[in-house]
Amino acid sequence: MSVLGIELRRSAAAGAALITVTVGVAALYTAPGRWSEGWMSLALTVKEYMILLWPIALAAGAWQGRREHRAKVGELFATTPRSRARRMLPVLVAMGASVGLAFLLVVGAGGLWIASTAAYFPPDVVAITLVGALSLVAAAWLGLGIGRLLPALVTAPVLAVAGVLLVFFTAIMRPDWMGAIMSPAYGSSPFYAFQTIDPRVTAVLALFMGGLALTGVLLLVARGPRTSVAAVLPVLLGFGAAAAIVPRDEAALVAPIDPVARELVCTDDAPKVCVTRVNSNVLDALTPLAREGLAVLAKLPDAPTQAHEERWAYPVEDAPTRDAGIVTITVRIDDHGGLAHPDAVVPEMVFGLGTGYGNPECERNGAVERAAAYHLLGREPVSDVGVIPEMIEEEPQLNAEAVELWQGLQKLPAPEALARVTAVRDALLACQDPTGLLSR
Amino acid sequence: MRAVSTAETATTIHPWAVHAEALKVRAGRHLAVDGLDLSLGTGVHGLLGRNGAGKTTLMRAIATVLKPAGGRLTLLGSSVDGRADLRQARRALGYLPQHFGYYPRFTVREFVSYMAWLKEMPKRDIPAATQRAIDRVGLSAKADAKLRTLSGGMLRRAGVAQAIVNDPQVLLLDEPTVGLDPEQRLDLRELLRDLGTDACVLVSTHLVEDVVAACTEVVLINEGQLVWQGTPAALAEQGDERHPGDSPAERGYSALLRSHLAEATR
Numbered sequence: 001m002s003v004l005g006i007e008l009r010r011s012a013a014a015g016a017a018l019i020t021v022t023v024g025v026a027a028l029y030t031a032p033g034r035w036s037e038g039w040m041s042l043a044l045t046v047k048e049y050m051i052l053l054w055p056i057a058l059a060a061g062a063w064q065g066r067r068e069h070r071a072k073v074g075e076l077f078a079t080t081p082r083s084r085a086r087r088m089l090p091v092l093v094a095m096g097a098s099v100g101l102a103f104l105l106v107v108g109a110g111g112l113w114i115a116s117t118a119a120y121f122p123p124d125v126v127a128i129t130l131v132g133a134l135s136l137v138a139a140a141w142l143g144l145g146i147g148r149l150l151p152a153l154v155t156a157p158v159l160a161v162a163g164v165l166l167v168f169f170t171a172i173m174r175p176d177w178m179g180a181i182m183s184p185a186y187g188s189s190p191f192y193a194f195q196t197i198d199p200r201v202t203a204v205l206a207l208f209m210g211g212l213a214l215t216g217v218l219l220l221v222a223r224g225p226r227t228s229v230a231a232v233l234p235v236l237l238g239f240g241a242a243a244a245i246v247p248r249d250e251a252a253l254v255a256p257i258d259p260v261a262r263e264l265v266c267t268d269d270a271p272k273v274c275v276t277r278v279n280s281n282v283l284d285a286l287t288p289l290a291r292e293g294l295a296v297l298a299k300l301p302d303a304p305t306q307a308h309e310e311r312w313a314y315p316v317e318d319a320p321t322r323d324a325g326i327v328t329i330t331v332r333i334d335d336h337g338g339l340a341h342p343d344a345v346v347p348e349m350v351f352g353l354g355t356g357y358g359n360p361e362c363e364r365n366g367a368v369e370r371a372a373a374y375h376l377l378g379r380e381p382v383s384d385v386g387v388i389p390e391m392i393e394e395e396p397q398l399n400a401e402a403v404e405l406w407q408g409l410q411k412l413p414a415p416e417a418l419a420r421v422t423a424v425r426d427a428l429l430a431c432q433d434p435t436g437l438l439s440r
Numbered sequence: 441m442r443a444v445s446t447a448e449t450a451t452t453i454h455p456w457a458v459h460a461e462a463l464k465v466r467a468g469r470h471l472a473v474d475g476l477d478l479s480l481g482t483g484v485h486g487l488l489g490r491n492g493a494g495k496t497t498l499m500r501a502i503a504t505v506l507k508p509a510g511g512r513l514t515l516l517g518s519s520v521d522g523r524a525d526l527r528q529a530r531r532a533l534g535y536l537p538q539h540f541g542y543y544p545r546f547t548v549r550e551f552v553s554y555m556a557w558l559k560e561m562p563k564r565d566i567p568a569a570t571q572r573a574i575d576r577v578g579l580s581a582k583a584d585a586k587l588r589t590l591s592g593g594m595l596r597r598a599g600v601a602q603a604i605v606n607d608p609q610v611l612l613l614d615e616p617t618v619g620l621d622p623e624q625r626l627d628l629r630e631l632l633r634d635l636g637t638d639a640c641v642l643v644s645t646h647l648v649e650d651v652v653a654a655c656t657e658v659v660l661i662n663e664g665q666l667v668w669q670g671t672p673a674a675l676a677e678q679g680d681e682r683h684p685g686d687s688p689a690e691r692g693y694s695a696l697l698r699s700h701l702a703e704a705t706r
Contacts, residue, residue, distance in 0.1 A: 003557045010545045072541035076602075079503045080558035081530040087558060 007094040011067070016060030016140065017098035023052050024106030035110060036337045037193045038118040038278050040261065042110045043128045044195065046103075048188035050135065051171075053106070055163025057099045057136045061143020062156040064095060065220065069151035085221040088144075092217060095140045100133040107132075117337025119281040120261055128197055131206045135184035138213035139163070145219025149228060176253040181208045181242040187253070192313055193278045193333070194261035198252040204242035211238020250316070257313050264308060275309040279331050282339040289342055290329060293349030296376050297327060300422055304354045319360075324429070327354045332389065341389045348388065350376055353425040363433035366398050371405035371438055372421040381406050405438045454517040456481055457610050457640030458502055464510035464664075465494075465501040471509065472497035474664035484636035486651030486672075487644040487659050488693060494664040495644045496538050499614045502642065503535040516609055531560055534608030538615055538644075540599040544588030548579055548598050551587055555602040573605040576634075578627055592619035600628070604635065611641045617650055629654035652676070652689040660696055667700045 008014060027049045028035065028042075035045035068074055077087065107129050147155055170183035180186045180201045187197045211234040218231035247253060258278075265283060266274035273290040275283050290307035297303040304327040311328075312320055322328075327349050334340035350373045374381040381402040384391040409417045420438050427434040458480040465473035472494040489495050500506045501513060504526050513520045515529045542551055552573055556566045574583045577597040582590060587598060596619045603611060613632075617625050632654040635641050642659075645651060651658055652672040660668040660675075668678075672689060679691030683698070 002563075003554060006546065006550045006554060010543065010550065067543065071543050072539065073543070074541070075500070075505055075537050075539075076535065076541055076555075077558060078505050079530060079533055079535045080555070081527040081560045082558045 004090045004093060007090040008098070011091055011094050012060045012064040013091075013094040013098040016057060016064075016095065017102040019056055019060070020053055020099055020102035020136070021105050021109075023056060024049060024103070025109045027052060028106065028110045029113075032113060033333075033335045033340075034190070036114055036117070036335050037333045038114065038337075039111070039121050039125045040196055040258065040278070041190060041193065042107065042114060042118075043125045043132075044188045044190055044197070046107050046110065047128065047132055047197075048185055049106075050132065050185040050188070051164060051167045053103065053136060054139045054167050054184050055160045057139035058143040058163040059156040059160035060099070061095060061140040061145075061216070062147035062159045063143075064091065065144040065147020065149075066151035066155065068148070084223065088217075088221050092141060092144065092220070095144060096137040096213075099136040099140045103133040103136045104129065114337050117281050120278045122196060122258055122261060124196055124199060124202070124258075127199060127202045131202050131209070132184065134206055134213070135209045138209040138216065139184075141213045141216030141220070143216070145216035145231065148220050175248075176250070177243075177246045177248050180204060180253055181239060181246055184209070187255070189255070191255045191315065192257075193331075194258050194276055194311070194313070195255050196258035196261065198247055198256050200245060200247050200252065204246045207242040207245075208235070208238045211235040211241075214238075255313070255316050257316070262311055262313075264311075270305070272306040273308075274306070275331055276311060279309060279333065281337065282331060282333065285339040285342065286329070286331065286345065289345040290349065293329075293346040294327065296346065296350050297354045299376055299418065300354065300425055307349065322356045324354075327352075328356050344387060344389055347373070347377065353421070353428060355425060355428045362428070362431040363435075364428075365433065365435045367401035367405060368424055368434045368436075368438055369428070370399070370402040371409060372424045372434075374402070374406050375409045375417060375421055408439055454514075455479075456514075457516055458642070459514045460511065461513075462511035463498075463501065463508055463513050465497050465506050466509045467494075467497045467506075472664055473501060475511070476661065476664060476666055478659065478666055478669070480640050480642060480657075480659075482636070482638060482640055483656035484632050484641045484643060484654055485657045485659050486655035487642055487661065488646075488648065488651060489661045489667075490697070493662050495661065496614055497664075498661065499535075499538075499612050499642065499644055502610070503533065503537075503612050504530060527560070529610075531606065532609040533559075534603035534606060534611040536596075536599045536603045536613045536616055540595065542587050542595070542598070545586060547584050547586050548574060548590070548601070549583045551598065552602050552605050556605045559606040561606050569605050569607070573601040576604065576631055577601045578624070593621060593624055596620060597624070597628075600631070607639075609639050611635060611639055613641070613643045615644055615646070617645060617647060625650065648685075648690045648693050649687065652687070660693070662697065662700055663704075668696045 035042040143159060146159060167183055167185050170179050171185045173179045181204045187201060214234035215231050219228055222228040222231060261276060261278040263277045264274040265277050265280040266272050267287055271291055271294050273287045275286060294307055304325050306326045307329055308326050309329055309331045329345060329349055332340040353372060370381045381399055383394055383399045385394055423437045424434045427437060456479040460476050460478040463473055463476045464471055487495050501508055502515065504520055508521060516532055518529045549570055552570045553566050556569055561569060574580055577600045579594060579597050579601060582594060590598060596616060600613065600616055603613065617628060620628060629650065632641060632643060636656060655672060658670060658672055658675045675692040676688035677692065679685065679688065679695035683691040683694040685691035685694050
């Protein structure tokens with residue numbers, strides 16, 4: 001019966017691991033759509049849930065850290081030859097290993113769900129996950145140290161609350177680079193599928209968490225107040241080293257782009273349909289729909305001949321310039337990693353008449369565009385609610401107007417109707433107000 | 441043939457297992473042990489004295505919990521003061537504090553093993569030594585029960601088990617009979633006699649009967665000083681019918697204390 005074995009069974013280690021796995025997996029599977037896109041999405045989502053997991057590890061450490069005080073074994077243990085540091089080693093290993101492994105289990109539980117659909121495995125995922133595990137080890141060890149220093153009943157719950165606030169406020173603090181060093185959840189808000197975390201940001205978090213972990217160890221094994229004060233040195237050194245190498249430019253800090261994930265993966269045959277590498281598993285499902293959309297648009301002169309997944313990194317990039325030969329598609333991923341809302345692909349391709357979103361400063365006319373698009377689609381306009389997944393409400397007036405315009409087009413000879421629709425498309429491209437172009 | 445460490449070949453012959461000269465120990469700001477001279481060898485020594493006489497403070501000093509404030513204290517030949525390396529002496533020490541702290545989630549076996557590990561016993565010896573210590577205090581049936589499920593008397597015996605797991609040369613038991621029923625007290629006396637054949641056992645108690653039955657020597661202290669040291673038989677001879685008590689030993693105890701107090705106030 002080894003002492004490590006005893007500590008694994010009888011300390012808070014097993015409980016902390018169980019709570020971490022339960023909370024982490026429950027949080028993941030409450031909304032699998034947030035991370036079903038791929039490995040990086042999973043890594044970022046788990047990192048976001050650090051706001052729950054990190055305080056749990058901190059509080060568990062604090063609970064365990066006051067054990068000697070609670071059990072009043074100090075006098076008995078003081079008569080034994082084994083040093084305090086050696087006495088604490090098994091409990092440090094037990095707590096660290098169990099929360100670290102629990103974190104890896106949470107990531108693994110998500111990995112099982114996406115393993116068959118995720119097409120792209122960026123190596124940064126490994127580093128982000130390992131540093132996430134290190135962050136939890138650091139939280140547990142810091143908790144042990146604080147729990148020993150302040151062995152009160154309220155220490156653990158107070159640290160749990162403080163941990164939530166700390167993770168949250170450091171994640172959103174300014175300047176960004178400080179948050180990148182200190183917050184175990186920094187950079188985890190998802191904006192696009194080809195997002196990543198700069199390897200330097202992962203490295204500085206590792207430095208800071210390493211320092212924090214050492215501080216916890218020193219607080220736990222300190223023999224006197226002088227060592228306890230000296231315990232702040234590792235975390236200060238960790239912060240200093242991290243501050244020296246942390247990137248300060250926004251491109252590396254705020255939702256950085258993984259260029260490999262954003263590369264296009266295309267069909268070999270024409271008409272060409274392309275998706276980003278990170279979403280390349282849905283290419284086969286998307287291709288027939290995209291070609292159907294291209295065929296509808298082909299009724300217009302000079303229509304686009306290729307369909308590409310929308311790759312605009314909103315909000316960190318300005319709107320890209322459009323290639324008139326390419327129509328962009330918003331690719332959505334469902335809870336199981338497949339193509340979500342396939343019914344929306346063709347209408348969305350046709351709604352802009354192949355011009356993309358256009359410049360937001362240009363005058364637009366929703367009813368005119370809708371009537372023109374539905375003329376190409378060959379059916380009566382309907383409300384966007386139910387067609388475009390994100391739409392939840394629109395003015396009934398808009399569609400009534402569109403139907404009226406569409407009926408007007410139907411009564412015209414086909415070449416005249418097409419000429420008017422083409423005029424609307426050309427107005428959009430030229431940034432002119434298309435109002436009245438269908439009913440002149 | 442294996443290598444032999446210097447610790448193994450160091451002499452085990454000390455004139456006394458515990459030796460105090462003009463020892464002073466503070467309990468808080470109060471000098472609870474104040475100029476005590478005491479020499480203890482192999483055997484079971486019963487430490488008697490009124491509440492506040494300094495019994496527990498003396499025990500804690502010998503257990504290396506408290507540093508002496510003055511005088512000299514040697515434990516198995518090594519000096520106990522602020523600077524000395526106490527590891528060697530502590531390996532040979534067993535201690536049951538008056539307030540025995542324990543981890544309630546641990547089983548008896550786990551806690552005794554853990555204490556054996558803290559006493560730096562060789563890893564391979566720990567399981568057998570643990571079992572033997574548990575057997576000797578009569579807790580075999582409860583070896584794998586969690587400590588929080590034990591009654592007061594069982595806990596006290598678990599406390600004795602952790603104290604003896606390393607076959608200590610100096611064993612300090614502060615009121616080991618608290619919470620034991622009469623039968624368990626008889627068993628403990630038996631164990632004490634057994635332990636006292638090759639170790640120095642110091643037992644603090646209020647029960648004169650336990651001392652007479654189990655101890656080879658009686659140590660009586662008052663106000664931090666040694667009042668009397670001798671065999672239980674000699675203790676019984678100190679008193680007569682005029683002194684309070686239900687047995688010769690109790691009357692001897694009363695007589696010694698009275699004459700000491702009379703001397704002190706004179």
